[in-house]
Amino acid sequence: MPDVRKQEPAPAIRFSDYELDRERRVLFRGGVALKLQPQPLRALEFLIDRAPEIVSREALADHIWGDGVHVEIEQSLNYCIRQIRQVLDDRPSEPKFVETLPRRGYRFIATVTQEPNAGDLAADEADGSEAQSVAHDSQARSVRHQLPAVIWWEHRGIDALPRSKSIVVRQLKNTSGDDSQNYFAEIVTEALVSELARIRQLKVFSSSSIPDPWIADEGPGNSASMFHSDMLVEGSMRQLSNKIQIIVKLFDLSTRAEIWSQNYDRDLGEILAVQKEVASTIAAQIRADLSPYEQRQLSSTLIVKPEAYDCYLRGRFYAQRQNKADNETALLAFERAIAIDPAFALAYAELAQTYVWKLFLFAPHERQWQEKAFVSVEKALSLDPHLAVTYLARGRLLWTPANHFPHAKAIREYRRALALNPNLDEARNQLALIYCHIGYFEEALRESQEAALTNPNNNLAVYRTAQTLVFQGKYEQALVVLRTIPQDVNPSLIGYQTAWVLFNLGKGQEASEMIDRLLKDYPEDDGALFISLQAILAASAGEESVAETKIEFAIRTGKGFGHFHHSAYQIAIAFALMNKPGQAVEWLEFASVDGFPCYPLFEHDKNLATLRQDARFVEFMTGLRHRWVGFRDML
Numbered sequence: 001m002p003d004v005r006k007q008e009p010a011p012a013i014r015f016s017d018y019e020l021d022r023e024r025r026v027l028f029r030g031g032v033a034l035k036l037q038p039q040p041l042r043a044l045e046f047l048i049d050r051a052p053e054i055v056s057r058e059a060l061a062d063h064i065w066g067d068g069v070h071v072e073i074e075q076s077l078n079y080c081i082r083q084i085r086q087v088l089d090d091r092p093s094e095p096k097f098v099e100t101l102p103r104r105g106y107r108f109i110a111t112v113t114q115e116p117n118a119g120d121l122a123a124d125e126a127d128g129s130e131a132q133s134v135a136h137d138s139q140a141r142s143v144r145h146q147l148p149a150v151i152w153w154e155h156r157g158i159d160a161l162p163r164s165k166s167i168v169v170r171q172l173k174n175t176s177g178d179d180s181q182n183y184f185a186e187i188v189t190e191a192l193v194s195e196l197a198r199i200r201q202l203k204v205f206s207s208s209s210i211p212d213p214w215i216a217d218e219g220p221g222n223s224a225s226m227f228h229s230d231m232l233v234e235g236s237m238r239q240l241s242n243k244i245q246i247i248v249k250l251f252d253l254s255t256r257a258e259i260w261s262q263n264y265d266r267d268l269g270e271i272l273a274v275q276k277e278v279a280s281t282i283a284a285q286i287r288a289d290l291s292p293y294e295q296r297q298l299s300s301t302l303i304v305k306p307e308a309y310d311c312y313l314r315g316r317f318y319a320q321r322q323n324k325a326d327n328e329t330a331l332l333a334f335e336r337a338i339a340i341d342p343a344f345a346l347a348y349a350e351l352a353q354t355y356v357w358k359l360f361l362f363a364p365h366e367r368q369w370q371e372k373a374f375v376s377v378e379k380a381l382s383l384d385p386h387l388a389v390t391y392l393a394r395g396r397l398l399w400t401p402a403n404h405f406p407h408a409k410a411i412r413e414y415r416r417a418l419a420l421n422p423n424l425d426e427a428r429n430q431l432a433l434i435y436c437h438i439g440y441f442e443e444a445l446r447e448s449q450e451a452a453l454t455n456p457n458n459n460l461a462v463y464r465t466a467q468t469l470v471f472q473g474k475y476e477q478a479l480v481v482l483r484t485i486p487q488d489v490n491p492s493l494i495g496y497q498t499a500w501v502l503f504n505l506g507k508g509q510e511a512s513e514m515i516d517r518l519l520k521d522y523p524e525d526d527g528a529l530f531i532s533l534q535a536i537l538a539a540s541a542g543e544e545s546v547a548e549t550k551i552e553f554a555i556r557t558g559k560g561f562g563h564f565h566h567s568a569y570q571i572a573i574a575f576a577l578m579n580k581p582g583q584a585v586e587w588l589e590f591a592s593v594d595g596f597p598c599y600p601l602f603e604h605d606k607n608l609a610t611l612r613q614d615a616r617f618v619e620f621m622t623g624l625r626h627r628w629v630g631f632r633d634m635l
Contacts, residue, residue, distance in 0.1 A: 013048055014111040015097070017419075018088065021047060027087065028203050029422060033166075035450060039064050039076070040083040044108075047098065051108040054101055062371055079442075081106065086443060089415050093633050164269075165286050166203035168253070169193050169233045172246070176238035182207055183317045185237055186457060188246070188275065192233075194388075194421045195279035202283070204423070231259070233282065242268045242306040248278050250285060260285045268306035284581055308341035312350070319354050322460065322490040324362050324524075330354050345383035345390070352376035352393035360562035373397050388421035395430060401560060404597030407434050409635050425455035429464055436468040437565075438631045439600040444468045459489040467497060471601045475501045492522045493563070496529040503537065504607075512537050528558025532570040536607075539577035541602050547574050565596035573607045581614040588617075598627035 013020040019028045024043060027034045036044070046063045047055055061077050084090070090097045099107045128130040169192060175186040197204045249261040262281065264274050264452055265331065304312075310526035315333035318326040334351035363369060377397060380390040395413030398406055411434055417427040428451035435444035445468050451461035462485055469478035479501050486493050495518045502511040515537070519530050535550035551571050558564045572587035588602060602608065602624060611617040 001135060007240060011044075012114070014113045015048070017523075020048070026203075033203055034087050034422075035446065036083065036087050040080040040087075043077075044098075045047065045083050047108040048112055050337060051112065054105045054611070056106045058103040060106065082632065082635060086446075089419070091633055121586045135329075165230045167196060167231045167233055167282070169204060170198065172234075173236040175236045175240065176240070179565050181239055183437045184239060184313055187313060187316055188237055188271070189422070191272075191275045192278060192456065193423050195275050196233075196282065197423050198281050198422060199279065202286075230254070231286065235261075239268065239369050244271055246274060246278070250282055256569075269304050269311055271309060272304055304344055306335045306509040308347065311337035311340065311611065312344065315347070315350055315354070319350060319357075320457070320460070322357060322361065323488070323492070326363060327354060329358070331358065343378045343383060345387055348376045348380035349387055349389040349393050352390070352480060353396055356393065356396045356400065359402070360396075364401060364560035364562065367402070370397070370402055386420060388417040388424050388427070391417035391420065392424060392427045392430065395427075399430075399434065399595070401562060401564070401594065404593075407438055407631070410434060411634050416480050418609065425451040425458050425461060429461040431463045432461070432468070433469045435635075436471055437596050437598055439471075439598045439628050440631065440635060441468050441472050441600065443635060459485050463490070463494060463497070470497065470501060470504075470600060473504075473604060473606075475504045479505070492526070492529070496533065499533060503533070503540075508537060508540065525557070527561035527563035527572055528554035528567045529570075530564060532558070532567040532574070535574040536570055536577065539574040544578050547578060551575075565591045565594040568594060569596060573605070578607050579610055581617060584608070584611055585614065585616045585620055589620060597624060598625055599624045 012022065012086050017029055020026075020041075021028065022045070025038070027036050027041065027044070043060055046060060057077055057494075060292065064080065080613050081100075084098055085092065088097045092098075092100050095109060097108060097110045101107060138308065169189065170187045172189045172192075176415045188190045193204055196202050226536040230253060232251040232253050233248065234251070235246060237244065237246040239245075243495050244264075244266055246264040247261065248264070250259045251257065252259055260281070264277075264278070266274055311333045315337065317330075318333065319330035321327075331351070331354045334354055337347040338351065341347070352373045355369045355376060359366070359369040359373065373393070374397060377390060377394050380387060380393070384390070391413045395410040395417070397403070397414060399410040411431065414427045414431045414434075417424050418431075421427075427449040430442040432446075432448035432451065435441070435447060445465060448461045448464035451458055452465065455461070462481060462622075466478045466485075467483035469475075469481065479498065482494060482498050482501065487494075495514060498512040499518070502508075511533070515530050515533055519525060522530075525531055531550050531554040535547045535554060538544075538547035538550060553575060554567055554571060558567045568587050568591040572584045572591065575581075575584035575587065588608075592598075592602075599621070602621065609619075
C-alpha cells in the first residue's frame with residue numbers, strides 16, 4: 001500500500017547569518033533572498049549534507065548534473081564553486097565556508113544548524129510521554145547521522161525556533177498632490193526596507209522586483225504562492241510643511257486579509273525614528289523573535305531637524321544624476337544639512353560620496369575634496385558605526401586614481417556595506433564597477449542587475465550593465481540598454497559610451513557626429529573620453545596626423561580624472577590602428593595599472609588585432625592574465 005502520510009516540509013539549514021530554505025530552494029542572508037542559480041545551489045546543499053566529509057569534484061559534478069547531461073565539467077564546476085563563494089563572501093585563501101583541498105575536492109567547514117519542523121515541535125510540546133521523547137530522540141539521532149556538522153537544537157517548545165517570515169514591501173504612495181514629493185516617498189520606502197532587512201527572521205523583497213500581487217484574480221492563496229511570501233507591506237505618505245503623515249498596512253498574502261494598519265502623524269524631524277518604529281511594530285505583529293542587537297537597533301532614537309532632513313532629501317535627489325551642476329547642488333545641500341544638524345550621520349556619509357564624485361569626475365587636481373571626503377567618512381562612523389552607506393562612501397574614496405585603485409580593499413568595504421544593508425543597491429553597483437574593470441563580467445552583470453532590481457531608479461546600475469555588455473563585445477545588446485537611460489543622467493558618460501558602441505557596430509559616421517555634439521554641449525570633456533575617441537576615429541580613417549594631435553591633447557587634459565584609464569585604453573587602440581605596437585602596449589600598460597586591468601577585454605577586442613603577434617604585447621598579456629587569475633581570490 002502506498003504511503004499516504006503527509007509529507008513534511010524540508011527543514012531549513014542555517015550557518016553564520018545565512019539560511020538555506022530547502023522547501024523554497026532559496027538562500028537567504030539576514031532575511032534577504034540572495035540570487036544563486038540552481039546548479040550552485042545544488043552544489044552548496046550537497047556540500048552541507050556531506051559535511052564535514054571531503055567531496056570529490058567527480059562526486060559533486062555527478063550530483064549536480066548526473067549522467068544524462070553533457071557539460072564542460074571542469075569549467076562548469078569551477079563556475080559553481082565561484083558563484084557559491086561570491087554569494088557567501090568567501091575567499092579560497094581564507095575560507096569560512098567552502099574549503100578547497102588540492103587534488104581531493106571540497107569540504108563545507110562552517111557550523112550548521114537545522115531548524116526542526118514546527119509541527120514536530122508542537123507535537124513534542126503536547127505529548128510529554130516517555131515513548132514520545134524516545135521517538136523524538138531517535139529522529140534527532142537520525143538527523144545527526146545524516147548531517148554530521150549539524151548542531152541539533154535543545155528545544156523547549158515551538159517558540160524556541162520561530163519560523164522565518166517573508167515580506168513584500170511596495171512603494172509608498174505619494175498622496176500630497178505634489179509630484180515633486182515622489183522622490184521623498186521613494187527614499188522613505190527604501191529606508192523602511194533597510195530597517196526591515198535588519199531583522200534576521202524577515203526575508204524582505206522590494207516591490208521593484210515583483211509584480212503587484214493584487215492584479216491577479218486567481219484567488220487569495222495564489223498571491224502568496226506566486227511570490228513565496230507571507231505578507232505584504234504597503235501604504236502612503238505625504239509631507240505638509242514640517243509634518244509628515246505615513247499610513248502603513250500589513251496584509252496576509254495567503255488570505256488578502258489586513259493584519260494591521262497604523263497612521264503616523266509626526267514632526268518631519270522624527271522621520272528616521274518612525275521608520276524604525278514601523279519595522280519594530282511589524283516584527284511584533286508577526287511575533288518575530290528579535291535578538292538583543294536587533295532590539296537595540298530598532299529602539300535607538302534618531303531625531304533630525306526638519307530643515308536638515310529636507311536638505312538631505314534634496315541632496316539625495318541631485319547626487320544620483322552625476323553631472324557637474326547637479327553634483328554642486330547636492331554638495332551644497334548636504335553641507336547645509338550638517339550645518340543645521342551636526343549629528344546627522346546619514347548626511348555626512350552622503351556628503352562624503354558627493355565629495356568623492358567631485359574628485360573622481362570633475363576636479364581630480366583639487367585634492368581638498370579627497371581630504372573633505374575622508375573627514376566626512378570618519379565623522380559619519382563616529383556618529384553611527386553601523387551605517388552601511390558610510391562603508392559605501394569609504395569604498396568609493398579608496399577606488400580613485402589618488403589611491404591607485406586598490407580593488408580588494410574597495411570590495412571589502414562594499415561587502416561590509418551589504419552585510420549591514422543587503423538592499424543597498426549602490427553598493428552592488430560599485431561592486432559591479434570593479435568586477436567589470438578587472439574582467440569578471442558575469443559577476444559584474446549579476447551585481448548591476450541586482451542593483452537595478454532593488455532600485456529601478458538607479459540608472460547608473462543600468463549603465464553598468466550596458467558597460468559590461470560592451471566589454472563583452474555584445475554591442476547590439478548594450479545599445480538597447482543605453483537607450484533606456486534618461487538623457488539627464490550623466491549625459492556625457494552615457495553619450496560617450498553610445499558613440500563607442502556605434503563605432504564598434506561599424507557606424508563610424510554616426511559615432512563621429514555624436515562626439516561632435518557632445519563636445520559642443522560639454523566642451524570641458526573631463527577625462528578626455530571624447531577626444532580619445534576622436535583619435536580612434538581619425539586613426540581608423542587613415543588620418544594619422546590628426547589622430548596623434550588628438551592623442552597629445554587627450555593626454556595633456558585628461559590625466560588624473562577617474563575615467564582616464566578608459567581614455568588610455570582608447571589611445572592604445574588608436575596607436576594599434578596606426579600599426580604602432582610599442583606605443584599601443586605602453587598605453588595598455590598604463591590603463592592596466594590605472595584601475596583598468598581588464599584581461600578578457602584586452603584579449604578579445606578586435607581593435608587590438610594588429611598587436612597579437614607582437615612580442616611585447618604577448619609578454620604584457622601573459623602578466624595581465626596572471627593578475628586576472630589572482631583576482632579570483634577576491635570573488
